Amino acid sequence: MATEQPKIQELTLEDVMGDRFGRYSKYIIQERALPDIRDGLKPVQRRILYAMNQDGNTFDKAFRKSAKSVGNVMGNFHPHGDSSIYEAMVRLSQDWKLREPLIEMHGNNGSMDGDPAAAMRYTEARLSKIAGEMLQDIDKKTVDMVLNFDDTEYEPTVLPARFPNLLVNGATGISAGYATEIPPHNLSEVIDAILFLMNHPKATLEDLMDFVKGPDFPTGGIIQGLAGIKQAYETGRGRIVVRSRTKIVPLKGNKSQIEVSEIPYEVNKAQLVKKIDEIRILKKIEGIAEVRDESDRQGLSVVIELKRDVNAEGILTYLLKNTDLQITYNFNMVAIYHQRPEHVGLKTILTAYLEHQRDVVTRRTQFNLQKAMDRQHIVQGLIKAMSILDQVIKTIRGSKDKKDAKQNLVSQFDFSEIQAEAIVTMQLYRLTNTDVTQLEKESAELAKAIATYQLILAEPKELDKVLRRELKAVQKAYPTSRLTEIQNEIQELKVKTEVVIPQEDVIVMISHDGYIKRTSLRSYSASEPDDNGLKDEDYPIYLAKNSTLDHLMMFTNMGHLIYRPIYEIADAKWKDTGEHISQTIGLAENERITWVYSFENLKATGKFLVATSDGYIKQTAFADYTPGRTYKTRASQFIKMKSDDATVVTVEYLPAAPTGTLILITQHGYGLRYDLSEVPTIGAKAVGVKSMDLRDDAIVRATIAADDDLIAMITQRGSFKKMKVADLPVTSRARRGVQVLRELKNNPHRVADYVLVASDANGVALDVLTDRGKHHSILNDDHPTSARYSNGSFVVDTDTEGEPVSMQIHPIPLTV
The missing domain is CATH 2.120.10.90 (DNA gyrase/topoisomerase IV, subunit A, C-terminal)
Structure with missing residues (x-):
């Protein structure tokens, strides 16, 4: 007896993990996270629409409990958690996420504030009218059907999608190694582009962008950056800026308020309002009196009330820069194209959709043609039977049973099996003369329809005529104007310092030993001038009243310049010592701050006269001493020292x-x-x-x-x-x-x-x-x-x- 070979395989962990993860990745890429380029749907979304349609849960019928639809989807097509199915279903109903929602829902289906929807047992749903366009003609073999997970029912691999859903409603998803972010677009614009592409297959991206200007978010807003849109439509990747629609409204008493009527796509409104209010509470900028969310059934409205006599434009710029009133949106247009994930541009998406629609119309026409031909065959048999009615009746009466009657009709009068079946099942009332006329009329109509179908299948131009007519009908049935404004350039946001920093007069002191502080006028006035917190041997070398918006330039005896905006100097009581300059900038052992000058801004046009102990002198323009990015941690050089023991003896500003x-x-x-003219003006x-x-x-x-x-x-x-x-x-x-x-x-x-x-x-x-x-x-x-x-x-x-x-x-x- 031969010994059985062992069934154990020795494989490396790397091979097993690689193989299994590869299979898993392929599954979640194709079957879960990414949309199909043809209908723009992920499998769970497709199954929800198909199951609800199969169940008769359409826009023209009454609403049904969401739990019933979720149960149908889970039991028949999608053997995953009910929560994931319901979440997908809720998103399909949210008009602030989808440009054209595919599901209508009664009850709480969430909000722009990030509130979750009510449980599925409380809400009711049905397909929206436009979802009917996604499923139209699905019963005419227009798409491939496959067996479900337990081989008990068939489900579609793609929907007929009589409008370009991928672009219209966009998509978002994360998969293994892939993510997708496709923004919503305007239905009418996308259909115009498809109609143009049908007539001009070699159309350029610029041609198509004459119709599809850019994304059209359901939340409106303003898009900036035409170059980013063009890049995204070309490569599938691009970056744009989306900002809220705002206006500044003057109020009584020199007050004003910023009114926000539209916010960027997928921004959580409650979090946005909270962030703005935090800025008010933490006084990151002065001037915001109150933040209110006044949104209601009439629409979104966030009001930012400002204090008297503040720079409203400056505050708005700060909020755009530091909150989600303005966001950066990154296109990452990935879809399943020919069974694999690809970065796709605008023309690729439109071309793939057009191919799909031509295939759908072709399949539907073939189905209608076959049905018409089958019916015509039966009608011709009935007409023939009417012409020899007495013989037919006599043959049927002489037969033993239905089967025998059919066989006799086939053998004696040359009817087909199908015609014979129609004759023996025909009702007696149809033996009237009027019915013959109707049959002849029906036969003529069928002949005409068959000719039309055959022409459509034979001539691509005729097929395109049908497709063009149907696309225009969809465009007319769902008119929608553009919600999002598009601006060519991205506006650079420059926040003025005076917006962020409240203008306030303060006392600034710098000591011989390098201590630096700013003090409120109140603290200074309440103390003795000599009670300044310095050591006995230390003394002020600079003591002045400045604005918090002023700028200090501090020059050391060894040729280093330290710059500080006054608002960055540590605030301390007059009796406190303040912070030592070495806490932020290191100085040499014998280095001292010796000259200090303050300026209202960094646009002064004067010069500095600089002289050293070893006999060198120069003038340098103020602009050459303006600070760089690293001013907080390192001093800049304002003169190069010729010898190690030399020191700077003069720094004098000449306005x-x-x-x-x-x-x-x-x-x-x-x-x-x-004369000073003998001293040249040279670099820092x-x-x-x-x-x-x-x-x-x-x-x-x-x-x-x-x-x-x-x-x-x-x-x-x-x-x-x-x-x-x-x-x-x-x-x-x-x-x-x-x-x-x-x-x-x-x-x-x-x-x-x-x-x-x-x-x-x-x-x-x-x-x-x-x-x-x-x-x-x-x-x-x-x-x-x-x-x-x-x-x-x-x-x-x-x-x-x-x-x-x-x-x-x-x-x-x-x-x-």
Whole structure:
């Protein structure tokens, strides 16, 4: 006895998984998630329509419980969960999802707010009138039928679809490796395109787009981006912007409101209203007083009420950019074409539909022809029987039974089996003369119909005439105007800062050690000015009242520029220290913010004068210092340093062409004066040109001075001196200059700093800072003007206070 071979196969897991997943993928692609290009339906949708039609649940009959239809579909055609069938059924009834709903439903079938439909036991449904067009002539063998899951009934592989449902109602679905997103379109436009394509098979996409302008969403709205539509119709992929239809309505008392009457397709209205209200509550923008959903049976209406005197256009732009009042819609037109999923364009969809309709009309005509020919055969037999009626009756009466009668008729009078069956089953009343006339009339009509059918089948042009007539009839029966407006270009949304940031006056302080903060006027007014939260040795280098919409430019002594919009500076109480600049931007160990300028906007047209201690100088246009994208985390370079130990000694903003001359003074007491026109305007990262012949010296400061200004300088030995600017002769750039201090052999004076004082200024106080952190005040009026070679008079006791390192005009107390 032969041993049986083992039935166990050894296969790798990869092969088994690959094979099984491949089968599963093919199933869900073809049988679940993607629509057929011909009728635009997924299998569950097709089965719902077919089952309801088979059950007589049509638009001209009464509504029936949805649960009955779902049960029929599940029991006969779709052995999956009832919830998935009912969800598909509900979607087919939602007029905000489908351009032409295929099911009418009584009861709660959901809402634009994302509310679920009532349970199927509460709702009632029937096919809509236009769904009848999808199923028309299905009983005339117009489509292939296959056995259902348990081989008990037949179901269609596709519906006749007498209108182009794939484009009209669109489709959405996710499958294994494929997803589809086809938007709804206007029925009349799509039929016009098909009619044109019938006459012009080589029509271009541009020709077809003369008819199909773009999607036509049931929720209306405005589409922007004609290029995106064209790309989608060409390749199956494309991107458009869909925005709500809005209008700004003025109200009493300088108020206004934004009224939204249409929202983008498939946007959840309740979530949209909630998002806008969150923006109001969180004060992401100022100016929204209230958000109301006033939608009712008359239509959608969302009202955004605004406060008095606000920029309504700016707020609308912000909402379009930051909420679903405007969305990006991505076409991904995938459909089952010749049994496989494909990206399809507009012409492919229309051509495939046209092929399907020609096939449907051909099959229907063949069915009608066969039926007419069968009937004509019977009618001819009846007419023949009437002509020999007595013989026929005698033969039938002489027969044993029906079967024998039929056989006798066939054998004696040459009738066919079918004709004989018709004769023996004929009722007696039809033996009248009038019935013969009717039969002859029917025979003539059948002959005419047969000729017509044969012509349609023989001549493609005749077939197209029939198809054109029927498409036009559908177009006329369901007139629908376009709901969605199409605009060529996508409008760029630029939100103005003043919309997002409330305009408010604040106090801004930047300290010598790098602490920065903004404080409300209320907090500043309620505190002592000196109680500023800084350490004892720290002090403000910038203290001013600014708007939250202003812009700060902070320059360090090592050539770095830090930019901040004032609204981005941390808000703190006046008594708090604020945040250190190093929390966001790293500075070198000895780097300090030294010059700070504020601007109302970033469109200033002036220039910056920049000078370094190692003898370089330049002018740079304001536009070259405007911030880049990374301003929050890194400083930009405003001058390139030639040597490692050099520092920036001057950054001065010149709003217009300044009057006066440029003065530079060195540590060793040399002064040079020349015209500013000798300093070129160059780029942000340039080194600049030579400002002064330094040799082993260093520049203390460079300033623009009027002829009658006074130079007030302090030396490292604590000596204070005033001299006239006019005492410095006007020469040219890069020279050594003239001495402004008398050189001493032992312990010579070195200029620590200087400032310019107007000759007519009274009561000016000068604040000297020493290397020990001590502040010494000098009254300018107490000291006479000295000659150029004078070393001034001692005012600071360096033994007790330390050596002077800088000097500034004492700031006037800030009043708010």
